[in-house]
Amino acid sequence: MSLIITVRKSIILIQLRCVPYLIIFVTSTITVIFAPPINQYVLTVKIWKRKEIIRLIEADGWYFVRQKGSHMHFHHPVKEGTTTVPGSKNKNLAPNTAKSILKQAGIKSPA
Known part of the structure; x- marks a missing residue:
């Protein structure tokens, strides 16, 4: 090869x-x-930036709960579970990571 x-x-x-x-x-x-x-x-x-994902999640009603290291954790008043967004704020997320985060949050990808 x-x-x-x-x-x-x-x-x-x-x-x-x-x-x-x-x-x-x-x-x-x-x-x-x-x-x-x-x-x-x-x-x-x-290619998603971390802050774009956070904006989408917060617009859907998720709110910040805690942060451990560079991982931010969000809860929703109605939806079950926790959504975790890794990485520093201005870094790019891998496409599959972004897809997984949006899936955790129950959001369809706008792109």
Whole structure:
């Protein structure tokens, strides 16, 4: 298995088994273009900042309960459970982490 990574300014080209994957960073979105010789598929993944997730959770009625280290814990007056948001305020969250937090809070992702 061969992997070639080329970095030029804001574009990263990754080649795996002679099939190029082009990753372009655009503001708060990563666009992944899978470009085999015939077809081209585009997948866009939203990159969430921690403070954006906190705003969404608080807008849904969740309120801050406690913080341990960098993890903030939220409760809801009606919904059961605790929603935990990790990381420092201005850092990006991994897409699956953000999806999991929104799922815990019972919120459908707006993006």
